[in-house]
Amino acid sequence: MKTPILHYGIDLLVALCVLLWLSACGSVPPQVAQDALRGTGNLGLVIERADGRGQIVDNSTRQSLATVPGLGDLSHASVVFSRDGRYAYVFGRDGGLTKVDLLLARIDKRVMQAGNSIGGAISQDGRLVVAQNYAPGGIKAFDAQTLELLADVPADYGDQGQRSKVVGLADLAGNRFAYALFDAGEIRITDLSDPKHPRTQRFPAGRQPYDALVTPDGRYYIAGLFGEDGLALLDTWQPEQGSRKILSGYGRGQEPLPVFKMPHLRGWAIAGGRAYLPAIGRHEVLVVDTTTWQEVGRIPVKSQPVFVMARPDGRQIWVNFAFPDNGWVQVIDPLTQQVTSTLQPGKAVLHMEFTPKGEQVWISARDDHKVLVLDTATRQVLQELPASSPSGIFFTHRAQRMGF
Amino acid sequence: MFRVFALFALLSILSWTPIQAAEPGLQPSPGRRQALIHMVIQDCGSCHGLTLKGGLGPALLPADLADKDVPGLVATIHQGRPGTAMPPFKSLLSEAEAAWIVEQLRQGFPRDQGERP
Numbered sequence: 387m388k389t390p391i392l393h394y395g396i397d398l399l400v401a402l403c404v405l406l407w408l409s410a411c412g413s414v415p416p417q418v419a420q421d422a423l424r425g426t427g428n429l430g431l432v433i434e435r436a437d438g439r440g441q442i443v444d445n446s447t448r449q450s451l452a453t454v455p456g457l458g459d460l461s462h463a464s465v466v467f468s469r470d471g472r473y474a475y476v477f478g479r480d481g482g483l484t485k486v487d488l489l490l491a492r493i494d495k496r497v498m499q500a501g502n503s504i505g506g507a508i509s510q511d512g513r514l515v516v517a518q519n520y521a522p523g524g525i526k527a528f529d530a531q532t533l534e535l536l537a538d539v540p541a542d543y544g545d546q547g548q549r550s551k552v553v554g555l556a557d558l559a560g561n562r563f564a565y566a567l568f569d570a571g572e573i574r575i576t577d578l579s580d581p582k583h584p585r586t587q588r589f590p591a592g593r594q595p596y597d598a599l600v601t602p603d604g605r606y607y608i609a610g611l612f613g614e615d616g617l618a619l620l621d622t623w624q625p626e627q628g629s630r631k632i633l634s635g636y637g638r639g640q641e642p643l644p645v646f647k648m649p650h651l652r653g654w655a656i657a658g659g660r661a662y663l664p665a666i667g668r669h670e671v672l673v674v675d676t677t678t679w680q681e682v683g684r685i686p687v688k689s690q691p692v693f694v695m696a697r698p699d700g701r702q703i704w705v706n707f708a709f710p711d712n713g714w715v716q717v718i719d720p721l722t723q724q725v726t727s728t729l730q731p732g733k734a735v736l737h738m739e740f741t742p743k744g745e746q747v748w749i750s751a752r753d754d755h756k757v758l759v760l761d762t763a764t765r766q767v768l769q770e771l772p773a774s775s776p777s778g779i780f781f782t783h784r785a786q787r788m789g790f
Numbered sequence: 791m792f793r794v795f796a797l798f799a800l801l802s803i804l805s806w807t808p809i810q811a812a813e814p815g816l817q818p819s820p821g822r823r824q825a826l827i828h829m830v831i832q833d834c835g836s837c838h839g840l841t842l843k844g845g846l847g848p849a850l851l852p853a854d855l856a857d858k859d860v861p862g863l864v865a866t867i868h869q870g871r872p873g874t875a876m877p878p879f880k881s882l883l884s885e886a887e888a889a890w891i892v893e894q895l896r897q898g899f900p901r902d903q904g905e906r907p
Protein backbone atom coordinates (compact mmCIF):
# COMPACT_ATOMS: atom_id res chain seq x y z
CA MET A 387 0.00 0.00 0.00
CA LYS A 388 2.72 2.36 -0.93
CA THR A 389 1.00 4.34 -3.65
CA PRO A 390 -1.89 5.88 -1.68
CA ILE A 391 0.53 7.19 0.92
CA LEU A 392 2.67 8.67 -1.78
CA HIS A 393 -0.40 10.29 -3.29
CA TYR A 394 -1.44 11.61 0.05
CA GLY A 395 2.02 13.07 0.44
CA ILE A 396 1.82 14.79 -2.92
CA ASP A 397 -1.65 16.11 -2.11
CA LEU A 398 -0.33 17.58 1.12
CA LEU A 399 2.53 19.13 -0.76
CA VAL A 400 0.13 20.66 -3.26
CA ALA A 401 -2.06 21.99 -0.45
CA LEU A 402 0.99 23.47 1.20
CA CYS A 403 2.04 25.13 -2.05
CA VAL A 404 -1.47 26.51 -2.49
CA LEU A 405 -1.37 27.87 1.02
CA LEU A 406 2.05 29.45 0.53
CA TRP A 407 1.10 30.85 -2.82
CA LEU A 408 -2.18 32.25 -1.55
CA SER A 409 -0.66 33.93 1.46
CA ALA A 410 1.95 35.47 -0.81
CA CYS A 411 -0.64 36.92 -3.13
CA GLY A 412 -2.51 40.00 -1.98
CA SER A 413 -5.21 39.95 -4.64
CA VAL A 414 -6.80 36.76 -3.35
CA PRO A 415 -9.68 37.16 -0.88
CA PRO A 416 -8.59 36.07 2.62
CA GLN A 417 -11.38 33.53 3.09
CA VAL A 418 -9.95 31.51 0.20
CA ALA A 419 -6.59 31.32 1.93
CA GLN A 420 -8.16 29.91 5.08
CA ASP A 421 -9.60 26.90 3.35
CA ALA A 422 -6.90 26.44 0.76
CA LEU A 423 -7.79 22.81 0.25
CA ARG A 424 -10.72 22.97 -2.08
CA GLY A 425 -12.54 21.15 -4.87
CA THR A 426 -12.77 22.40 -8.42
CA GLY A 427 -16.40 21.63 -9.32
CA ASN A 428 -17.47 25.25 -8.99
CA LEU A 429 -14.49 26.87 -10.66
CA GLY A 430 -14.34 28.45 -14.07
CA LEU A 431 -12.34 30.63 -16.38
CA VAL A 432 -13.48 33.97 -17.82
CA ILE A 433 -11.53 35.01 -20.91
CA GLU A 434 -10.42 38.64 -21.00
CA ARG A 435 -9.79 38.52 -24.68
CA ALA A 436 -8.17 41.85 -25.47
CA ASP A 437 -5.52 41.31 -22.79
CA GLY A 438 -4.76 37.64 -23.27
CA ARG A 439 -5.74 36.85 -19.70
CA GLY A 440 -8.07 34.54 -17.87
CA GLN A 441 -9.85 35.18 -14.59
CA ILE A 442 -10.36 32.18 -12.39
CA VAL A 443 -13.83 32.43 -10.86
CA ASP A 444 -15.88 30.59 -8.26
CA ASN A 445 -19.50 30.16 -9.33
CA SER A 446 -20.75 29.43 -5.81
CA THR A 447 -19.44 32.58 -4.17
CA ARG A 448 -19.58 34.51 -7.48
CA GLN A 449 -16.10 35.84 -6.97
CA SER A 450 -13.03 36.27 -9.06
CA LEU A 451 -10.18 34.39 -7.36
CA ALA A 452 -7.16 35.20 -9.48
CA THR A 453 -5.97 36.34 -12.88
CA VAL A 454 -3.69 34.34 -15.17
CA PRO A 455 -1.91 36.41 -17.85
CA GLY A 456 0.15 35.30 -20.81
CA LEU A 457 -2.45 33.29 -22.74
CA GLY A 458 -1.76 34.97 -26.10
CA ASP A 459 -4.26 36.11 -28.74
CA LEU A 460 -7.65 35.14 -27.39
CA SER A 461 -9.95 36.35 -30.17
CA HIS A 462 -12.06 33.22 -30.46
CA ALA A 463 -10.64 31.45 -27.41
CA SER A 464 -12.17 28.22 -26.27
CA VAL A 465 -11.53 26.09 -23.23
CA VAL A 466 -11.86 22.44 -22.23
CA PHE A 467 -11.12 20.92 -18.82
CA SER A 468 -9.22 17.94 -17.49
CA ARG A 469 -11.65 15.55 -15.96
CA ASP A 470 -10.53 16.26 -12.42
CA GLY A 471 -11.49 19.86 -13.13
CA ARG A 472 -8.08 21.11 -12.12
CA TYR A 473 -6.64 22.12 -15.48
CA ALA A 474 -8.12 24.35 -18.15
CA TYR A 475 -6.80 23.95 -21.68
CA VAL A 476 -7.08 27.28 -23.46
CA PHE A 477 -6.94 27.33 -27.26
CA GLY A 478 -5.95 30.76 -28.59
CA ARG A 479 -6.38 32.20 -32.06
CA ASP A 480 -2.61 32.45 -32.48
CA GLY A 481 -2.25 28.68 -32.18
CA GLY A 482 -1.25 28.81 -28.53
CA LEU A 483 -2.41 25.92 -26.35
CA THR A 484 -2.10 26.71 -22.67
CA LYS A 485 -2.69 24.38 -19.76
CA VAL A 486 -3.77 26.50 -16.81
CA ASP A 487 -3.69 25.14 -13.27
CA LEU A 488 -6.87 26.48 -11.67
CA LEU A 489 -5.77 25.63 -8.14
CA LEU A 490 -2.33 27.17 -8.31
CA ALA A 491 -3.63 29.92 -10.60
CA ARG A 492 -0.75 29.72 -13.00
CA ILE A 493 0.26 28.39 -16.37
CA ASP A 494 1.36 24.80 -16.08
CA LYS A 495 2.45 24.39 -19.72
CA ARG A 496 2.13 26.26 -22.95
CA VAL A 497 2.92 25.32 -26.55
CA MET A 498 2.48 27.09 -29.88
CA GLN A 499 0.94 24.41 -32.03
CA ALA A 500 -0.37 26.17 -35.16
CA GLY A 501 -0.55 29.49 -36.97
CA ASN A 502 -4.27 30.03 -36.55
CA SER A 503 -6.48 27.98 -34.29
CA ILE A 504 -10.15 27.99 -33.41
CA GLY A 505 -10.63 25.64 -30.49
CA GLY A 506 -10.31 22.12 -29.24
CA ALA A 507 -11.71 19.14 -27.42
CA ILE A 508 -10.67 16.52 -24.88
CA SER A 509 -10.96 12.77 -25.37
CA GLN A 510 -13.42 10.48 -23.66
CA ASP A 511 -10.67 9.10 -21.40
CA GLY A 512 -9.23 12.55 -20.72
CA ARG A 513 -5.76 11.62 -21.97
CA LEU A 514 -5.77 13.50 -25.26
CA VAL A 515 -6.29 17.17 -25.90
CA VAL A 516 -7.05 17.86 -29.54
CA ALA A 517 -6.80 21.24 -31.28
CA GLN A 518 -8.71 22.22 -34.42
CA ASN A 519 -6.80 24.55 -36.68
CA TYR A 520 -7.46 26.93 -39.55
CA ALA A 521 -3.83 27.23 -40.53
CA PRO A 522 -2.34 24.80 -41.20
CA GLY A 523 -5.80 23.22 -41.56
CA GLY A 524 -6.21 20.05 -39.55
CA ILE A 525 -6.32 18.61 -36.06
CA LYS A 526 -3.48 17.85 -33.67
CA ALA A 527 -3.56 15.61 -30.62
CA PHE A 528 -1.49 16.26 -27.50
CA ASP A 529 -0.81 14.35 -24.35
CA ALA A 530 -3.14 16.01 -21.83
CA GLN A 531 -0.49 15.84 -19.14
CA THR A 532 2.63 16.99 -20.94
CA LEU A 533 1.21 18.70 -24.07
CA GLU A 534 3.58 16.56 -26.10
CA LEU A 535 2.42 16.28 -29.73
CA LEU A 536 1.08 12.77 -30.39
CA ALA A 537 -0.70 13.04 -33.72
CA ASP A 538 -0.98 15.51 -36.57
CA VAL A 539 -3.90 14.86 -38.91
CA PRO A 540 -4.02 17.32 -41.83
CA ALA A 541 -7.43 18.25 -43.24
CA ASP A 542 -6.22 17.70 -46.77
CA TYR A 543 -8.58 17.57 -49.71
CA GLY A 544 -8.64 17.93 -53.47
CA ASP A 545 -5.78 16.91 -55.71
CA GLN A 546 -3.62 20.01 -55.29
CA GLY A 547 -2.63 19.46 -51.68
CA GLN A 548 -5.18 21.95 -50.29
CA ARG A 549 -5.90 21.98 -46.58
CA SER A 550 -9.23 23.01 -45.17
CA LYS A 551 -10.08 25.08 -42.12
CA VAL A 552 -11.44 22.78 -39.44
CA VAL A 553 -14.55 23.66 -37.43
CA GLY A 554 -16.88 21.96 -34.98
CA LEU A 555 -14.49 19.52 -33.31
CA ALA A 556 -16.29 17.26 -30.83
CA ASP A 557 -15.25 14.26 -28.75
CA LEU A 558 -17.03 10.96 -29.35
CA ALA A 559 -16.96 7.60 -27.58
CA GLY A 560 -13.85 5.47 -28.13
CA ASN A 561 -11.45 8.43 -28.27
CA ARG A 562 -12.83 9.36 -31.65
CA PHE A 563 -13.28 12.96 -32.74
CA ALA A 564 -15.77 14.39 -35.22
CA TYR A 565 -15.09 17.62 -37.07
CA ALA A 566 -16.08 19.45 -40.22
CA LEU A 567 -14.08 20.95 -43.07
CA PHE A 568 -15.26 24.45 -43.98
CA ASP A 569 -13.53 24.53 -47.36
CA ALA A 570 -14.03 20.92 -48.32
CA GLY A 571 -17.65 20.49 -47.24
CA GLU A 572 -16.99 17.28 -45.34
CA ILE A 573 -17.51 15.77 -41.94
CA ARG A 574 -14.64 13.59 -40.74
CA ILE A 575 -14.27 11.20 -37.85
CA THR A 576 -10.75 10.47 -36.68
CA ASP A 577 -10.18 7.55 -34.37
CA LEU A 578 -7.35 8.43 -32.00
CA SER A 579 -7.59 5.35 -29.78
CA ASP A 580 -4.08 4.63 -31.00
CA PRO A 581 -2.70 8.14 -31.49
CA LYS A 582 0.34 6.84 -33.36
CA HIS A 583 -2.00 5.45 -36.03
CA PRO A 584 -4.97 7.78 -36.47
CA ARG A 585 -7.71 6.44 -38.72
CA THR A 586 -10.00 8.88 -40.50
CA GLN A 587 -13.38 8.38 -42.16
CA ARG A 588 -14.76 11.00 -44.54
CA PHE A 589 -18.36 11.96 -45.23
CA PRO A 590 -19.55 14.53 -47.79
CA ALA A 591 -21.70 16.98 -45.81
CA GLY A 592 -22.67 20.08 -47.81
CA ARG A 593 -21.35 23.56 -48.57
CA GLN A 594 -19.28 25.42 -45.98
CA PRO A 595 -19.96 23.79 -42.63
CA TYR A 596 -19.23 26.56 -40.12
CA ASP A 597 -19.64 24.82 -36.74
CA ALA A 598 -21.14 21.68 -35.29
CA LEU A 599 -22.40 20.02 -32.15
CA VAL A 600 -22.81 16.53 -30.84
CA THR A 601 -25.94 15.53 -28.92
CA PRO A 602 -25.51 15.07 -25.15
CA ASP A 603 -25.34 11.26 -25.55
CA GLY A 604 -22.56 11.65 -28.11
CA ARG A 605 -24.59 9.94 -30.83
CA TYR A 606 -25.61 12.53 -33.43
CA TYR A 607 -23.21 15.01 -34.92
CA ILE A 608 -24.87 18.03 -36.53
CA ALA A 609 -22.98 20.52 -38.68
CA GLY A 610 -24.48 23.88 -39.61
CA LEU A 611 -23.96 24.84 -43.24
CA PHE A 612 -23.23 28.40 -44.26
CA GLY A 613 -23.35 27.74 -48.00
CA GLU A 614 -26.77 26.14 -48.12
CA ASP A 615 -30.14 26.09 -46.42
CA GLY A 616 -29.94 23.15 -44.09
CA LEU A 617 -27.77 21.20 -41.68
CA ALA A 618 -25.85 17.95 -42.02
CA LEU A 619 -26.58 15.11 -39.60
CA LEU A 620 -24.35 12.11 -38.99
CA ASP A 621 -25.34 9.19 -36.78
CA THR A 622 -21.99 8.30 -35.20
CA TRP A 623 -23.37 4.92 -34.10
CA GLN A 624 -23.86 4.07 -37.78
CA PRO A 625 -21.44 6.32 -39.62
CA GLU A 626 -21.48 3.98 -42.61
CA GLN A 627 -24.94 5.38 -43.41
CA GLY A 628 -23.28 8.69 -44.15
CA SER A 629 -24.36 12.22 -43.47
CA ARG A 630 -27.82 13.42 -44.43
CA LYS A 631 -29.45 16.82 -44.73
CA ILE A 632 -31.95 18.03 -42.20
CA LEU A 633 -34.05 21.20 -42.30
CA SER A 634 -33.31 21.47 -46.00
CA GLY A 635 -34.54 24.70 -47.52
CA TYR A 636 -35.46 26.33 -44.21
CA GLY A 637 -34.82 29.71 -45.82
CA ARG A 638 -37.64 28.98 -48.28
CA GLY A 639 -35.72 30.58 -51.09
CA GLN A 640 -35.75 34.00 -49.49
CA GLU A 641 -32.79 36.35 -49.76
CA PRO A 642 -30.71 35.70 -46.63
CA LEU A 643 -30.09 38.59 -44.21
CA PRO A 644 -26.44 39.53 -43.62
CA VAL A 645 -24.68 37.38 -41.02
CA PHE A 646 -22.32 39.66 -39.09
CA LYS A 647 -21.15 36.87 -36.85
CA MET A 648 -21.15 33.13 -37.36
CA PRO A 649 -23.44 31.27 -34.97
CA HIS A 650 -21.91 28.80 -32.55
CA LEU A 651 -23.44 25.39 -32.30
CA ARG A 652 -21.22 24.12 -29.55
CA GLY A 653 -23.14 23.99 -26.33
CA TRP A 654 -26.21 21.87 -26.22
CA ALA A 655 -29.48 23.28 -27.29
CA ILE A 656 -31.29 20.03 -26.85
CA ALA A 657 -34.31 20.12 -24.57
CA GLY A 658 -37.35 17.89 -24.21
CA GLY A 659 -36.60 15.78 -27.28
CA ARG A 660 -36.09 18.81 -29.46
CA ALA A 661 -33.02 20.56 -30.79
CA TYR A 662 -33.03 24.35 -31.00
CA LEU A 663 -30.72 25.59 -33.71
CA PRO A 664 -29.80 29.04 -35.00
CA ALA A 665 -30.93 29.74 -38.56
CA ILE A 666 -28.33 31.34 -40.83
CA GLY A 667 -29.37 34.60 -42.49
CA ARG A 668 -32.77 34.49 -40.83
CA HIS A 669 -33.77 35.87 -37.48
CA GLU A 670 -35.16 32.58 -36.28
CA VAL A 671 -34.44 29.64 -34.02
CA LEU A 672 -35.27 26.39 -35.79
CA VAL A 673 -36.84 23.58 -33.78
CA VAL A 674 -36.32 19.99 -34.81
CA ASP A 675 -37.57 16.74 -33.31
CA THR A 676 -34.58 14.62 -32.27
CA THR A 677 -36.21 11.27 -33.10
CA THR A 678 -37.51 12.06 -36.59
CA TRP A 679 -35.15 15.00 -37.30
CA GLN A 680 -38.08 16.81 -38.89
CA GLU A 681 -38.72 20.51 -38.38
CA VAL A 682 -41.43 21.04 -35.77
CA GLY A 683 -41.35 24.80 -35.54
CA ARG A 684 -39.44 28.00 -35.86
CA ILE A 685 -39.33 30.82 -33.38
CA PRO A 686 -38.89 34.43 -34.52
CA VAL A 687 -36.20 36.16 -32.48
CA LYS A 688 -34.61 39.61 -32.26
CA SER A 689 -31.75 39.16 -34.73
CA GLN A 690 -29.23 36.64 -36.07
CA PRO A 691 -28.83 34.13 -33.21
CA VAL A 692 -25.26 33.24 -32.18
CA PHE A 693 -25.60 30.97 -29.13
CA VAL A 694 -28.81 29.03 -28.57
CA MET A 695 -28.30 27.28 -25.24
CA ALA A 696 -30.59 25.14 -23.17
CA ARG A 697 -30.44 25.55 -19.41
CA PRO A 698 -29.11 22.24 -18.05
CA ASP A 699 -32.65 21.08 -17.13
CA GLY A 700 -33.96 22.07 -20.56
CA ARG A 701 -36.67 24.30 -19.10
CA GLN A 702 -35.38 27.49 -20.77
CA ILE A 703 -33.48 28.26 -23.94
CA TRP A 704 -31.27 31.35 -23.90
CA VAL A 705 -30.30 33.11 -27.11
CA ASN A 706 -27.83 35.89 -27.83
CA PHE A 707 -27.27 37.71 -31.10
CA ALA A 708 -24.77 38.86 -33.67
CA PHE A 709 -23.39 42.38 -33.94
CA PRO A 710 -24.96 45.00 -34.06
CA ASP A 711 -27.80 43.51 -31.97
CA ASN A 712 -25.47 41.93 -29.44
CA GLY A 713 -26.90 43.93 -26.53
CA TRP A 714 -29.97 41.68 -26.47
CA VAL A 715 -30.66 38.30 -24.94
CA GLN A 716 -33.92 36.39 -25.28
CA VAL A 717 -35.32 33.46 -23.35
CA ILE A 718 -37.55 30.86 -25.00
CA ASP A 719 -40.04 28.66 -23.15
CA PRO A 720 -39.88 25.17 -24.70
CA LEU A 721 -43.48 24.42 -23.66
CA THR A 722 -45.04 27.32 -25.54
CA GLN A 723 -42.21 27.62 -28.11
CA GLN A 724 -42.27 31.35 -27.56
CA VAL A 725 -39.94 34.07 -26.40
CA THR A 726 -40.88 34.85 -22.81
CA SER A 727 -38.21 37.42 -21.90
CA THR A 728 -36.25 39.99 -23.86
CA LEU A 729 -33.35 41.35 -21.86
CA GLN A 730 -30.63 43.93 -22.33
CA PRO A 731 -28.06 42.78 -19.81
CA GLY A 732 -25.15 44.83 -21.16
CA LYS A 733 -23.26 45.98 -24.22
CA ALA A 734 -21.85 43.40 -26.63
CA VAL A 735 -22.95 40.16 -25.00
CA LEU A 736 -20.55 37.53 -26.31
CA HIS A 737 -21.22 34.45 -24.24
CA MET A 738 -23.42 32.81 -21.64
CA GLU A 739 -22.60 29.96 -19.27
CA PHE A 740 -24.97 28.21 -16.87
CA THR A 741 -23.98 27.11 -13.40
CA PRO A 742 -23.87 23.28 -13.23
CA LYS A 743 -27.59 22.90 -12.48
CA GLY A 744 -28.69 26.10 -14.12
CA GLU A 745 -30.05 28.31 -11.33
CA GLN A 746 -27.79 31.09 -12.59
CA VAL A 747 -26.37 32.18 -15.88
CA TRP A 748 -23.14 34.15 -16.28
CA ILE A 749 -23.16 36.59 -19.17
CA SER A 750 -20.16 38.46 -20.56
CA ALA A 751 -20.78 42.05 -21.69
CA ARG A 752 -17.63 42.92 -23.61
CA ASP A 753 -18.17 46.66 -24.05
CA ASP A 754 -19.37 47.16 -20.48
CA HIS A 755 -16.25 45.36 -19.24
CA LYS A 756 -18.19 43.17 -16.90
CA VAL A 757 -19.63 39.76 -16.33
CA LEU A 758 -23.22 39.65 -15.07
CA VAL A 759 -24.64 36.85 -13.00
CA LEU A 760 -28.39 36.46 -13.46
CA ASP A 761 -30.93 34.35 -11.62
CA THR A 762 -32.45 32.27 -14.43
CA ALA A 763 -35.87 32.09 -12.72
CA THR A 764 -36.32 35.80 -12.03
CA ARG A 765 -33.84 37.16 -14.65
CA GLN A 766 -32.60 39.52 -11.93
CA VAL A 767 -28.93 40.50 -11.85
CA LEU A 768 -27.37 39.03 -8.72
CA GLN A 769 -23.82 40.19 -9.24
CA GLU A 770 -21.56 42.13 -11.54
CA LEU A 771 -17.89 41.25 -11.84
CA PRO A 772 -15.44 43.62 -13.51
CA ALA A 773 -13.53 42.07 -16.42
CA SER A 774 -11.65 43.62 -19.30
CA SER A 775 -13.39 42.87 -22.64
CA PRO A 776 -14.74 39.53 -21.38
CA SER A 777 -15.64 36.94 -24.01
CA GLY A 778 -15.97 33.23 -23.22
CA ILE A 779 -17.00 31.95 -19.79
CA PHE A 780 -16.22 28.30 -19.11
CA PHE A 781 -17.11 26.29 -16.00
CA THR A 782 -15.42 23.05 -15.01
CA HIS A 783 -18.63 21.00 -15.16
CA ARG A 784 -17.96 20.89 -18.92
CA ALA A 785 -15.33 18.27 -18.07
CA GLN A 786 -18.06 15.73 -17.43
CA ARG A 787 -19.98 16.25 -20.66
CA MET A 788 -19.57 14.93 -24.18
CA GLY A 789 -19.03 17.55 -26.81
CA PHE A 790 -17.55 20.10 -24.42
CA MET B 791 -33.52 70.43 -50.63
CA PHE B 792 -36.07 68.04 -49.27
CA ARG B 793 -33.70 65.14 -49.80
CA VAL B 794 -30.98 66.87 -47.83
CA PHE B 795 -33.47 67.53 -45.09
CA ALA B 796 -34.67 63.93 -45.16
CA LEU B 797 -31.10 62.66 -44.94
CA PHE B 798 -30.48 65.00 -42.04
CA ALA B 799 -33.63 63.84 -40.28
CA LEU B 800 -32.66 60.23 -40.85
CA LEU B 801 -29.17 60.82 -39.49
CA SER B 802 -30.51 62.49 -36.37
CA ILE B 803 -32.93 59.63 -35.82
CA LEU B 804 -30.05 57.19 -36.10
CA SER B 805 -27.70 59.30 -34.03
CA TRP B 806 -28.43 57.53 -30.75
CA THR B 807 -26.46 54.53 -31.90
CA PRO B 808 -22.68 54.63 -32.26
CA ILE B 809 -22.95 52.65 -35.51
CA GLN B 810 -24.50 55.24 -37.79
CA ALA B 811 -23.59 56.06 -41.33
CA ALA B 812 -21.86 59.39 -41.97
CA GLU B 813 -22.83 61.60 -44.88
CA PRO B 814 -21.22 60.27 -48.06
CA GLY B 815 -18.02 61.96 -49.12
CA LEU B 816 -17.12 63.27 -45.68
CA GLN B 817 -14.28 62.02 -43.48
CA PRO B 818 -15.71 60.43 -40.37
CA SER B 819 -15.69 62.61 -37.26
CA PRO B 820 -13.19 61.72 -34.50
CA GLY B 821 -15.93 60.07 -32.40
CA ARG B 822 -17.20 58.14 -35.35
CA ARG B 823 -13.65 57.07 -36.23
CA GLN B 824 -13.24 55.63 -32.77
CA ALA B 825 -16.51 53.72 -33.16
CA LEU B 826 -15.38 52.40 -36.55
CA ILE B 827 -11.99 51.34 -35.19
CA HIS B 828 -13.70 49.55 -32.32
CA MET B 829 -16.07 47.84 -34.76
CA VAL B 830 -13.29 46.69 -37.08
CA ILE B 831 -11.12 45.28 -34.28
CA GLN B 832 -13.92 43.69 -32.28
CA ASP B 833 -16.59 42.75 -34.79
CA CYS B 834 -14.77 42.36 -38.09
CA GLY B 835 -12.25 40.72 -35.75
CA SER B 836 -14.68 37.88 -35.02
CA CYS B 837 -13.97 36.64 -38.55
CA HIS B 838 -10.64 38.30 -39.41
CA GLY B 839 -9.06 37.92 -35.93
CA LEU B 840 -8.61 40.61 -33.27
CA THR B 841 -5.12 41.21 -34.62
CA LEU B 842 -6.45 41.04 -38.21
CA LYS B 843 -4.15 38.11 -38.89
CA GLY B 844 -7.05 36.13 -40.28
CA GLY B 845 -9.63 33.60 -39.16
CA LEU B 846 -12.58 32.45 -41.19
CA GLY B 847 -11.85 35.54 -43.31
CA PRO B 848 -8.37 36.30 -44.68
CA ALA B 849 -5.69 38.43 -42.96
CA LEU B 850 -6.17 42.18 -43.42
CA LEU B 851 -2.68 43.41 -42.58
CA PRO B 852 -0.94 46.01 -44.82
CA ALA B 853 1.20 43.34 -46.49
CA ASP B 854 -1.92 41.31 -47.35
CA LEU B 855 -3.71 44.26 -48.92
CA ALA B 856 -0.78 46.07 -50.58
CA ASP B 857 -1.36 44.57 -54.03
CA LYS B 858 -5.13 44.56 -53.94
CA ASP B 859 -7.43 46.85 -55.85
CA VAL B 860 -8.62 49.56 -53.44
CA PRO B 861 -12.09 50.18 -54.92
CA GLY B 862 -12.57 46.40 -54.91
CA LEU B 863 -11.76 46.23 -51.20
CA VAL B 864 -14.11 49.13 -50.46
CA ALA B 865 -16.86 47.39 -52.41
CA THR B 866 -16.17 44.14 -50.54
CA ILE B 867 -16.79 45.86 -47.21
CA HIS B 868 -19.78 47.87 -48.39
CA GLN B 869 -21.52 45.26 -50.55
CA GLY B 870 -20.09 42.03 -49.13
CA ARG B 871 -19.06 39.10 -51.32
CA PRO B 872 -22.05 37.00 -52.32
CA GLY B 873 -21.47 33.29 -51.95
CA THR B 874 -18.86 33.83 -49.22
CA ALA B 875 -19.13 34.55 -45.49
CA MET B 876 -18.16 38.23 -46.05
CA PRO B 877 -21.38 40.14 -45.26
CA PRO B 878 -22.37 43.54 -46.70
CA PHE B 879 -21.91 46.33 -44.15
CA LYS B 880 -23.88 48.93 -46.07
CA SER B 881 -26.62 49.01 -43.44
CA LEU B 882 -24.02 50.01 -40.84
CA LEU B 883 -21.58 52.25 -42.68
CA SER B 884 -21.34 54.48 -45.74
CA GLU B 885 -19.11 53.88 -48.74
CA ALA B 886 -16.91 56.78 -47.60
CA GLU B 887 -16.47 55.08 -44.24
CA ALA B 888 -15.63 51.79 -45.93
CA ALA B 889 -13.00 53.70 -47.95
CA TRP B 890 -11.63 55.23 -44.75
CA ILE B 891 -11.39 51.74 -43.20
CA VAL B 892 -9.52 50.39 -46.23
CA GLU B 893 -7.11 53.35 -46.02
CA GLN B 894 -6.45 52.58 -42.34
CA LEU B 895 -6.07 48.85 -43.01
CA ARG B 896 -3.50 49.56 -45.70
CA GLN B 897 -1.52 51.83 -43.41
CA GLY B 898 -1.63 49.55 -40.39
CA PHE B 899 -4.81 49.69 -38.38
CA PRO B 900 -5.01 52.02 -35.33
CA ARG B 901 -5.36 50.64 -31.82
CA ASP B 902 -8.85 50.19 -30.39
CA GLN B 903 -9.52 52.86 -27.75
CA GLY B 904 -12.91 51.51 -26.75
CA GLU B 905 -16.39 51.87 -28.07
CA ARG B 906 -16.63 55.67 -27.91
CA PRO B 907 -14.65 58.66 -26.59
